[in-house]
Amino acid sequence: MVTTRSAYIKQIDQLDGHVSVIGQAVVEDIRNTALAIGQGNKAAAQEVADGHDAFERLHRNVEDTCMSLMLLQQPMASDLRLVTASFRAISDLARIDEMAYETALLSMEVDLGSPKEVADLLVAMADNAAKMVMQAVESFGSGDVSVAENVFVEDDTMDKLYEQVRTRVVALLKAGEEPASVAPEILSVAKYYERMGDHAQSVSDWSIFRATGSYRGRTMGE
Amino acid sequence: MAESMSVQNLNLYYGDHHALKDITLDMSAGEVTAFIGPSGCGKSTLLRCLNRMNDRIDGCRVEGKVLLGKTDVYEKYDVYELRRRVGMVFQKPNPFPLSIYDNVTYGPRHYGHHSKAELDRIVETTLTGVGLWDEVKDKLDHSGLSLSGGQAQRLCIARALAVNPEVLLMDEPTSALDPISTGLVEELAVKVAKDHTVIIVTHNMEQATRISSKCAFFYLGELVEAAPTPELFVTPKDKRTEDYLTGRFG
Numbered sequence: 504m505v506t507t508r509s510a511y512i513k514q515i516d517q518l519d520g521h522v523s524v525i526g527q528a529v530v531e532d533i534r535n536t537a538l539a540i541g542q543g544n545k546a547a548a549q550e551v552a553d554g555h556d557a558f559e560r561l562h563r564n565v566e567d568t569c570m571s572l573m574l575l576q577q578p579m580a581s582d583l584r585l586v587t588a589s590f591r592a593i594s595d596l597a598r599i600d601e602m603a604y605e606t607a608l609l610s611m612e613v614d615l616g617s618p619k620e621v622a623d624l625l626v627a628m629a630d631n632a633a634k635m636v637m638q639a640v641e642s643f644g645s646g647d648v649s650v651a652e653n654v655f656v657e658d659d660t661m662d663k664l665y666e667q668v669r670t671r672v673v674a675l676l677k678a679g680e681e682p683a684s685v686a687p688e689i690l691s692v693a694k695y696y697e698r699m700g701d702h703a704q705s706v707s708d709w710s711i712f713r714a715t716g717s718y719r720g721r722t723m724g725e
Numbered sequence: 726m727a728e729s730m731s732v733q734n735l736n737l738y739y740g741d742h743h744a745l746k747d748i749t750l751d752m753s754a755g756e757v758t759a760f761i762g763p764s765g766c767g768k769s770t771l772l773r774c775l776n777r778m779n780d781r782i783d784g785c786r787v788e789g790k791v792l793l794g795k796t797d798v799y800e801k802y803d804v805y806e807l808r809r810r811v812g813m814v815f816q817k818p819n820p821f822p823l824s825i826y827d828n829v830t831y832g833p834r835h836y837g838h839h840s841k842a843e844l845d846r847i848v849e850t851t852l853t854g855v856g857l858w859d860e861v862k863d864k865l866d867h868s869g870l871s872l873s874g875g876q877a878q879r880l881c882i883a884r885a886l887a888v889n890p891e892v893l894l895m896d897e898p899t900s901a902l903d904p905i906s907t908g909l910v911e912e913l914a915v916k917v918a919k920d921h922t923v924i925i926v927t928h929n930m931e932q933a934t935r936i937s938s939k940c941a942f943f944y945l946g947e948l949v950e951a952a953p954t955p956e957l958f959v960t961p962k963d964k965r966t967e968d969y970l971t972g973r974f975g
Contacts, residue, residue: 508971508972510974512973513971515971530753578928579958579959579970579971579972580958580960580961583958583959584959715960716956716959722960723877
């Protein structure tokens with residue numbers, strides 16, 4: 504096939520890869536927070552903290568690429584869908600990574616590993632968040648709408664886990680038992696994971712838009 | 726009220742060359758329809774079928790129907806009346822070597838308007854309609870050739886509109902104009918479409934997205950795909966359209 508805009512097409516192809524790289528970095532950071540909480544692995548938390556600036560730079564670079572493509576190349580059809588969806592999806596992924604970073608910092612400041620039953624719930628939330636992000640990013644690359652739709656199902660699990668953490672923390676506070684003093688941090692972390700799920704859903708919305716041109720049931724131009 | 730146009734199973738041959746292949750397409754009144762596609766795909770040829778501009782080309786043969794409303798313009802149709810009802814603006818502004826006033830009144834005079842008051846009214850109304858009146862009202866006796874490219878193209882549009890057509894065909898009307906004049910002509914096309922059927926051939930895809938409601942993509946004489954413009958430019962159905970729009974065309 505003869506291509507008439509080879510430099511542009513190279514940029515488009517690279518953008519596709521960059522979204523995947525960002526997604527993988529976010530999944531890795533979420534998993535490290537699970538290690539930090541569940542196993543007290545401070546090195547894993549430190550890895551998230553240390554990688555934060557590099558992640559931000561990558562996010563900005565990809566954001567600049569999207570802006571440049573939109574302003575200078577006027578992409579159309581599937582390219583337009585890729586660029587607009589990438590621009591929004593990487594914002595969601597950056598928000599998720601910001602929350603993973605905050606979680607990592609909290610895990611280094613206070614002991615989130617006890618009581619164990621609460622820590623296990625937080626680890627389950629982290630695992631679920633990582634799974635949701637992974638599926639959302641996978642569907643973004645593959646165009647498989649059914650994988651993206653599965654993320655919405657997983658969010659119900661996330662909401663239930665959050666409720667379990669909240670109930671347990673309320674019980675701890677009522678009993679006045681230690682570690683009630685870290686209850687605010689525990690709730691913050693649980694909320695972070697719950698919101699990571701929401702952002703993963705948003706990435707899935709953009710995956711569906713990229714594949715179909717339809718965003719949350721609305722088709723562009725209607 | 727403007728009439729819609731449509732073509733049904735239209736085939737056009739230049740001698741042995743099959744230039745348009747079984748085209749069926751509706752072009753609605755009250756909106757802009759854009760024809761896009763690579764050079765030689767047949768979009769201008771189709772446009773010229775709509776007011777029978779291909780009639781005088783040796784070896785050109787047309788089969789199928791071209792309907793203005795419900796009437797086939799290739800069957801027992803007075804071609805002069807057809808061109809009054811279906812006006813045309815070309816790629817390069819082509820004012821007649823006459824005064825601005827006479828450029829606008831050329832058509833109305835041909836179709837029987839001779840009263841000075843009536844012609845004055847047509848000139849003012851039409852030039853106002855194309856946004857040219859304030860620029861030329863004090864020099865209506867100047868040659869149409871003295872105008873800038875953008876002004877000359879708007880004069881040509883005024884000339885086409887002066888005979889009160891129902892359909893306006895525009896064949897790459899801004900390809901020779903600067904961005905400001907292009908913007909004025911695009912705005913004018915959208916305005917004219919409110920009470921006309923406007924059909925535009927353009928190589929400028931951004932222009933098609935800006936001004937058209939419906940867009941048709943042609944390739945090698947075939948109508949590949951026609952759809953509401955946002956749909957065609959965001960989610961084209963045919964791979965050839967997708968490849969053309971994204972520059973992956975071979």
